[in-house]
Amino acid sequence: MEKKARLATLCVQAGHEPKNGEPRVLPIVQSTTFKYDNTEEMADLFDLKKEGYFYTRLQNPTNDAVARKIAALEGGVGAVLTSSGQAANFYAVFNICEAGDHIVSSNEIYGGTYNLFGVTLKKLGIECTFVSQEASEEEISRAFKPNTKALFGETISNPGCRVLDIEKFARIAHAHGVPLIVDNTFPTPINCRPFEWGADIVTHSTTKYMDGHATQVGGCVVDSGNFDWEKYADRYPGLCTPDESYHGLTYTKAFDKMAYMTKIVSQLMRDLGSIPSPHNAFLLNLGLETLHLRMPRHCENAQRVAEFLHDDKRVAWVHYSGLPDDECYGMAKKYLPEGSCGVIAFGLKGDRQTAVQFMDSLRMIAIVTHVADARTCVLHPASHTHRQLSDEQLREAGVAPDLIRLSVGIEDIEDILSDIRQALDQL
Numbered sequence: 001m002e003k004k005a006r007l008a009t010l011c012v013q014a015g016h017e018p019k020n021g022e023p024r025v026l027p028i029v030q031s032t033t034f035k036y037d038n039t040e041e042m043a044d045l046f047d048l049k050k051e052g053y054f055y056t057r058l059q060n061p062t063n064d065a066v067a068r069k070i071a072a073l074e075g076g077v078g079a080v081l082t083s084s085g086q087a088a089n090f091y092a093v094f095n096i097c098e099a100g101d102h103i104v105s106s107n108e109i110y111g112g113t114y115n116l117f118g119v120t121l122k123k124l125g126i127e128c129t130f131v132s133q134e135a136s137e138e139e140i141s142r143a144f145k146p147n148t149k150a151l152f153g154e155t156i157s158n159p160g161c162r163v164l165d166i167e168k169f170a171r172i173a174h175a176h177g178v179p180l181i182v183d184n185t186f187p188t189p190i191n192c193r194p195f196e197w198g199a200d201i202v203t204h205s206t207t208k209y210m211d212g213h214a215t216q217v218g219g220c221v222v223d224s225g226n227f228d229w230e231k232y233a234d235r236y237p238g239l240c241t242p243d244e245s246y247h248g249l250t251y252t253k254a255f256d257k258m259a260y261m262t263k264i265v266s267q268l269m270r271d272l273g274s275i276p277s278p279h280n281a282f283l284l285n286l287g288l289e290t291l292h293l294r295m296p297r298h299c300e301n302a303q304r305v306a307e308f309l310h311d312d313k314r315v316a317w318v319h320y321s322g323l324p325d326d327e328c329y330g331m332a333k334k335y336l337p338e339g340s341c342g343v344i345a346f347g348l349k350g351d352r353q354t355a356v357q358f359m360d361s362l363r364m365i366a367i368v369t370h371v372a373d374a375r376t377c378v379l380h381p382a383s384h385t386h387r388q389l390s391d392e393q394l395r396e397a398g399v400a401p402d403l404i405r406l407s408v409g410i411e412d413i414e415d416i417l418s419d420i421r422q423a424l425d426q427l
């Protein structure tokens, strides 16, 4: 495909380029294993001397084609699919961290990632310091330690809908000689490509807009290839010194810009094995083929809903970066000029029970533990996704107890608005 193909073309065609007589549609290679004619050939694959397929836990043609499409959309040098967004964020960090290391993360992140960083990584000996992403560069810099290995944030936070100042975060990360990892799940590369703003690694929960139909749970890690690991070789021994589990091969020397990706696949996938099934990758690919059509519609509908809620007297507050008086409006103008996403955070006047009553009165809009798909849905994080967090942790994670997360779908806007209107009328 043309190197300069535009986003819409990449959504439809990137990753799978059939040769003469091959299937036009990406085939599902539902096979754990691959056959070779002699022992030598397979031995070379195990030594990473040759590229090729031998076992689906490491690589699979269907999974790889979809990963190539996402890498092309983000403008990265390579990508790997994972079995979930959780696995993607874990791998992105664990690929460059080990026991005794430290990371810095925005506190405005998905509840699952907050737990992963604050609780589970800690059990593995990796500490995380959470910072407010609105704090000054000096303040955020104070969270860094000699053993800090990465800085993390979400382009648009789930569920708070805050927009990250990616350039500021990139400046801080690079001043400390560490990469910036950005979870770009909510805007998708259709609305923001964090590499263009200095991020080094991008992660996704492909479960959300990329799939768009709520058919598979999946994730993806994409590398820009831009971070100079060798410059900080002492900080990243896993990439810059010989790997005993690969006959003393050094990733940066053997694979240059593909060092980070090769290590994720050949080490983390080999040992931890969070791969998606090829069938799930196929479903994800169907979603990606229409991503460029769905995202603008999500944004258009969400803008209308946000404006409606903003003007309704029963609504206490609304966070949607498309509203001119939203705190993130300026940031969104810069990083998300084509639109942000379909997710809105808002609170109703009244107490916790008011939120519950509103949600229970919705007819078409469903209460589901999901976000960012074609069907409009709603969730109350304090009583659902974030219920394991204490009130203090909730506030730290930027989640107000009355926050309702409304994920606006691609149905007819009049039907979405009338359902919200009738539910509000029942309060």
Ligand SMILES: *Cc1c(COP(=O)(O)O)cnc(C)c1O
Pocket (backbone or CB within 6 Å): 084, 085, 086, 087, 110, 112, 113, 154, 158, 183, 185, 186, 204, 205, 206, 207, 208, 217, 218, 219
């Ligand atoms: C959902 C989500 C995740 C976790 O992804 P799963 O696919 O559910 O494991 C991570 N980050 C963000 C921003 C998400 O919305």
